[in-house]
């Protein structure tokens with residue numbers, strides 16, 4: 001994916017909405033004709049009634065026609081607004097979908113970068129602010145591109161002097177708009193940065209409220225929220241100041257221009273008597289329409305620029321989340337530089353169709369000299385050669401911070417190696433269809449995420465398909481949750497997660513296990529709890545995991561001696577390097593660090 005240009009997101013949306021733009025152009029043209037017709041009919045009616053003193057019945061038809069034209073004009077204005085709103089709704093839906101897609105597809109580190117509150121603010125507020133670009137700016141710009149020209153042409157044919165005055169004064173409005181617009185865009189970008197910071201700080205404080213209270217930091221955090229909310233207020237006030245000055249200046253230019261035209265017309269009509277009343281009146285009706293359109297365009301331009309700031313913020317977020325994926329894509333691309341585009345597409349298609357098949361049974365997983373760093377100069381991981389046979393039970397062990405979780409994430413495909421490769425059944429993991437791979441993998445972390453919903457709904461997401469109540473009950477049973485569920489007032493329909501009933505660490509892990517039982521994965525990645533669970537819970541967990549592991553390759557970040565001793569292969573990590581691997585007895589005999597670790601665990605009574 002190439003780096004997005006300044007208005008790439010807007011042009012993308014524009015090209016998706018060609019039909020609506022064409023419709024806007026047609027309606028604007030018709031609106032121009034209606035405005036001119038209305039002015040002509042009003043001038044004609046006034047001329048006949050007040051100057052020629054014609055009877056009411058003789059102008060009846062003219063007045064009816066005038067009413068019809070006015071109705072058509074209103075309808076066309078309504079239509080223009082409606083098309084604009086439709087465009088805005090579609091653009092916002094597309095943009096939100098892109099943001100969501102990018103966040104879900106991006107690599108884990110890039111998704112985790114930045115504050116959650118800031119991302120929420122971009123996905124909701126910034127996208128909402130983009131509305132006025134499509135609902136106001138676009139329709140007004142389309143009108144401005146056609147109607148003033150039509151009015152100018154008619155005015156020139158009626159009275160050239162007025163035409164020249166309009167032609168001379170009109171450019172001041174867009175010139176002024178550009179000057180103000182440039183300033184507004186920067187201000188608006190600043191406003192969104194402030195809003196994102198404010199949302200981020202607020203959400204962060206809310207999530208860490210207990211910790212902040214315990215450490216007596218609540219007051220300081222309150223000041224922090226106040227500081228960022230004041231920053232947001234100042235940025236908003238800055239924009240409003242520009243908006244008010246903008247309106248004042250535009251009104252002044254318009255009033256001055258209309259005044260000049262009126263003066264010129266009065267002189268021509270009364271002093272030089274060089275023009276008819278009809279012409280003067282028609283021109284006097286058209287001139288305010290002309291300036292009012294330009295003025296509206298000015299206001300729309302202002303909100304358009306504000307929207308652009310918001311859109312830029314969305315673009316930035318899309319760029320940030322796609323940078324890491326772009327790097328990976330590039331690396332993969334260089335491996336296959338011999339392939340033509342068509343070959344690549346065909347190959348990808350082939351992989352997509354066979355992906356599920358390739359990983360349908362417990363696969364062989366190989367790590368070939370995988371190297372990884374979160375950021376340059378940070379912690380680095382080197383694996384050397386690792387071979388994990390189908391259905392093997394692997395334990396990753398090592399000190400805290402030695403890189404166990406990082407290794408697990410690399411095997412899961414959540415992190416992409418900087419060099420080397422993770423092979424699944426002989427082919428690179430990055431070449432497998434991601435969805436097919438994740439369909440075969442379950443990752444049970446120490447703190448599984450529980451969504452706001454019922455117990456049953458939380459288990460059902462493990463299946464990724466519609467599952468029956470009986471299947472959910474069985475999975476809960478197999479994961480050792482039957483006792484817990486029986487104690488709940490509403491059983492599996494109890495509301496858990498945010499805003500619902502809380503769950504203990506052990507219960508959460510069993511819920512994650514129930515998800516895995518529904519999924520029946522070929523690969524299980526398990527981050528064993530470091531905190532001590534009671535003997536009963538521990539046994540239930542162990543039994544459930546053992547039953548799941550019968551049909552899967554199991555890779556555990558192990559802390560319990562029991563798990564370590566029973567593993568087919570132990571990977572011993574130290575400071576990011578795979579120091580040694582083998583059976584418990586073998587490692588005990590040849591690796592002093594391992595023997596020391598086992599000794600410490602034994603003394604801690606964890607066996």
Ligand SMILES: Nc1ncnc2c1ncn2[C@@H]1O[C@H](COP(=O)(O)OP(=O)(O)OP(=O)(O)O)[C@@H](O)[C@H]1O
Pocket residue numbers: 109374375378379398399400401402403404405406407
């Ligand atoms: N997103 C990240 N960005 C930068 N560095 C990170 C990131 N996540 C982890 N690290 C660093 O990488 C190193 C290895 O972390 P990792 O979580 O893999 O260790 P671990 O062996 O699983 O530790 P523990 O047993 O305490 O969970 C640590 O020094 C950690 O600070």
